[in-house]
Amino acid sequence: MTEAILVSGILLMLPIVWASFGEAICEQAGVLNIGVEGVMLAGAFGSAVVLREFGGPWLALWASIPLGAAVGCVLGWFYVIRGTDQIVTGILFNFLMLGLTTVLYEKYLTGVAQSAGVFDPVAIPLLSDIPLIGPALFDQNVIVYLATLAAPLLFLLMRRTWFGLHARAVGERPEAADVSGVGVSGVRFAAVVFACVLSSIGGATLVVTQSGQFTIGITSGQGFIALAVVVLARWNPLLVLPAAAVFGMTQAFQFQAQSAGFASSVPFEAWALLPYVATIAVVVASKRAQYPAGCGIHYPSPAGHRGLTQQLLEPLRRVAPARFS
Amino acid sequence: MARSVTTNRRQSLGVLLATLASAALTGLVFVALGVNPIAAFAAMLEGAFGSDFRLGQTLVVTTPLALTALAAAIPFRAGLWNVGGEGQMYAGAIAAVSVALGMPSGVSGPVVATSALVIGVVAGAGWGAIAGLFKAGFGANEVIVTLMLSFVAIGIAQLLINGVWTGAGISGTSPTIPTDVGLMNLWPGTPVGLGEVLGVVAITSAAIMMARTRLGFGLRTIGMSPDASRLAGFSIGRLQVYALAIGGGFAGLAGAINVVGINGLLARDFSPGYGFMGIAVALIAGLRPLLILPVAFLYAALLVGGYNLPVEVGISTSASLVVQAVLVLSLLALGAIRAPSLGALGRS
Numbered sequence: 008m009t010e011a012i013l014v015s016g017i018l019l020m021l022p023i024v025w026a027s028f029g030e031a032i033c034e035q036a037g038v039l040n041i042g043v044e045g046v047m048l049a050g051a052f053g054s055a056v057v058l059r060e061f062g063g064p065w066l067a068l069w070a071s072i073p074l075g076a077a078v079g080c081v082l083g084w085f086y087v088i089r090g091t092d093q094i095v096t097g098i099l100f101n102f103l104m105l106g107l108t109t110v111l112y113e114k115y116l117t118g119v120a121q122s123a124g125v126f127d128p129v130a131i132p133l134l135s136d137i138p139l140i141g142p143a144l145f146d147q148n149v150i151v152y153l154a155t156l157a158a159p160l161l162f163l164l165m166r167r168t169w170f171g172l173h174a175r176a177v178g179e180r181p182e183a184a185d186v187s188g189v190g191v192s193g194v195r196f197a198a199v200v201f202a203c204v205l206s207s208i209g210g211a212t213l214v215v216t217q218s219g220q221f222t223i224g225i226t227s228g229q230g231f232i233a234l235a236v237v238v239l240a241r242w243n244p245l246l247v248l249p250a251a252a253v254f255g256m257t258q259a260f261q262f263q264a265q266s267a268g269f270a271s272s273v274p275f276e277a278w279a280l281l282p283y284v285a286t287i288a289v290v291v292a293s294k295r296a297q298y299p300a301g302c303g304i305h306y307p308s309p310a311g312h313r314g315l316t317q318q319l320l321e322p323l324r325r326v327a328p329a330r331f332s
Numbered sequence: 333m334a335r336s337v338t339t340n341r342r343q344s345l346g347v348l349l350a351t352l353a354s355a356a357l358t359g360l361v362f363v364a365l366g367v368n369p370i371a372a373f374a375a376m377l378e379g380a381f382g383s384d385f386r387l388g389q390t391l392v393v394t395t396p397l398a399l400t401a402l403a404a405a406i407p408f409r410a411g412l413w414n415v416g417g418e419g420q421m422y423a424g425a426i427a428a429v430s431v432a433l434g435m436p437s438g439v440s441g442p443v444v445a446t447s448a449l450v451i452g453v454v455a456g457a458g459w460g461a462i463a464g465l466f467k468a469g470f471g472a473n474e475v476i477v478t479l480m481l482s483f484v485a486i487g488i489a490q491l492l493i494n495g496v497w498t499g500a501g502i503s504g505t506s507p508t509i510p511t512d513v514g515l516m517n518l519w520p521g522t523p524v525g526l527g528e529v530l531g532v533v534a535i536t537s538a539a540i541m542m543a544r545t546r547l548g549f550g551l552r553t554i555g556m557s558p559d560a561s562r563l564a565g566f567s568i569g570r571l572q573v574y575a576l577a578i579g580g581g582f583a584g585l586a587g588a589i590n591v592v593g594i595n596g597l598l599a600r601d602f603s604p605g606y607g608f609m610g611i612a613v614a615l616i617a618g619l620r621p622l623l624i625l626p627v628a629f630l631y632a633a634l635l636v637g638g639y640n641l642p643v644e645v646g647i648s649t650s651a652s653l654v655v656q657a658v659l660v661l662s663l664l665a666l667g668a669i670r671a672p673s674l675g676a677l678g679r680s
Binding site: 039041084085089091092094095096098099100102103105106107109110111113114228231234235238274275276277279280283284286287290291292298303 | 361364365366413415466470472473475476477479480481483484487488490491494495605608609611612615647648650651652653654656657658660661664665667670671
């Protein structure tokens with residue numbers, strides 16, 4: 008029972024984890040992406056199409072990366088280059104993606120038998136024999152291991168590399184970053200694209216680790232839960248894992264309680280309220296759960312400074328100096 | 333003067349370009365779906381205005397859009413985001429249906445209907461005021477609190493429908509309220525009734541309140557300059573609570589009208605996202621209460637027109653979500669509408 012809850016809880020929290028990774032980075036760079044739900048939908052839809060047409064969960068997972076980057080470029084154009092209001096843009100982007108994926112699904116994907124090639128659990132020798140936590144942590148699909156690996160890497164990316172430091176600078180004090188020579192728009196744009204890639208992987212995870220197919224509104228608010236998880240995790244990729252686990256585990260507990268036949272005294276719908284209530288409680292109670300100071304405000308690139316194109320190329324130049332200088 | 337004429341001209345040009353761009357983009361989407369775009373737009377037009385009943389349906393959908401737009405616009409004017417119109421509307425609907433179901437059977441229909449509406453407004457206002465209190469008392473960011481409270485309200489509606497009001501007959505709804513509880517129909521053959529009149533009255537009184545009363549002046553002042561209003565002796569925290577409560581009250585009215593006047597019950601998915609669409613309506617209307625009505629009407633036409641798409645051209649209703657989103661995003665991207673900048677989410 009406990010083991011079953013742990014195993015399915017980890018599986019259920021996985022999409023939220025990836026989406027929260029993305030959102031944490033985006034918000035630290037000063038862009039509030041309420042459109043994360045829509046990005047996840049896009050990723051889920053794209054990977055479901057690839058899974059059906061070409062088969063193979065790996066290909067479906069990989070496909071969500073360029074798709075996420077493309078979606079990120081569109082959102083980045085709105086948020087960073089046009090400087091449209093982030094909250095309204097995000098809300099409308101969610102509507103756009105819900106509408107697009109629904110019409111495309113109803114037109115092209117319904118009624119067709121879909122392949123269900125999902126990732127199978129891979130047991131890690133020895134570790135998976137540990138009672139209780141062994142099956143939950145070390146006999147899971149490969150995306151669980153990737154997420155565990157990604158958390159410290161993303162933590163280091165945000166704390167130890169030029170990208171993370173610049174991103175946090177433009178998220179906290181864009182003017183200060185600007186006068187010290189950081190191209191605010193370039194860093195923010197790169198952060199949005201990277202965040203959308205991670206969130207898109209989260210959407211794909213819904214497909215390739217669970218049912219193997221797309222359904223209308225498959226994300227069912229998990230993007231919004233990611234917004235909540237990010238606040239609970241205080242924008243720290245390492246803390247995203249326990250924060251998301253709270254939600255994955257309560258959900259798994261409910262499913263298990265239902266299938267095991269003992270009616271829980273607290274109905275399922277009440278548990279579903281938990282992430283939202285917890286977030287409100289944390290935001291109200293904790294002074295430390297404050298958004299990055301520049302989050303949500305557009306910072307227009309001052310004229311006469313380095314041109315926008317130069318700024319946008321800057322992150323690429325850092326990665327591959329020979330090609331972009 | 334010259335400057336404002338240029339701005340106006342630039343803005344009208346932006347609106348024109350955005351409309352053309354979004355027509356082209358959504359046209360492409362229709363082509364990708366294997367549908368003639370002209371036929372699709374014609375079907376939407378037909379669906380929104382093609383008959384008395386359809387025009388009436390558009391008017392009925394205008395009401396919640398206009399009221400939730402007001403729910404966003406009033407806190408906006410006071411310098412606050414209200415992303416929770418959806419939840420405040422659900423709070424109003426839940427309260428209204430509880431009152432209508434809970435009243436003893438002897439009470440006459442109009443009395444029940446009136447009290448359901450009033451309690452609905454109070455519930456919406458209360459739901460908004462929670463966010464206001466957290467903002468004023470703890471500095472909790474109202475974007476995140478109103479958004480999360482929306483999901484809480486929708487969740488409570490689910491909880492009540494599945495857990496308390498079981499055996500309703502239709503799945504996903506509460507039991508039907510007594511048949512003598514309703515709002516008078518004003519246009520036979522269409523669903524247009526007293527609810528729409530209430531919507532217009534609410535918007536007019538909001539416009540008067542914002543422009544002519546001490547409260548409205550206070551709200552506008554804290555929106556424009558918190559420091560000046562503090563010096564002028566306004567209590568900022570109290571006005572912030574009022575702003576979100578008043579906004580929430582209007583959204584609550586939208587929910588109560590839906591229960592009492594339209595559906596006669598609380599349906600779990602009675603809203604296709606009115607509360608969120610209302611934010612877009614408020615911004616397109618430039619936060620001016622009187623402009624909200626025509627903008628909401630046009631937005632409702634897109635929504636209701638979409639219901640005709642499956643019948644006429646065989647694609648999902650959701651295509652109208654694409655049309656709406658592309659249109660508003662184009663307006664935003666071309667600078668034709670602008671959200672007032674309300675500063676950061678974080679500490680300042």
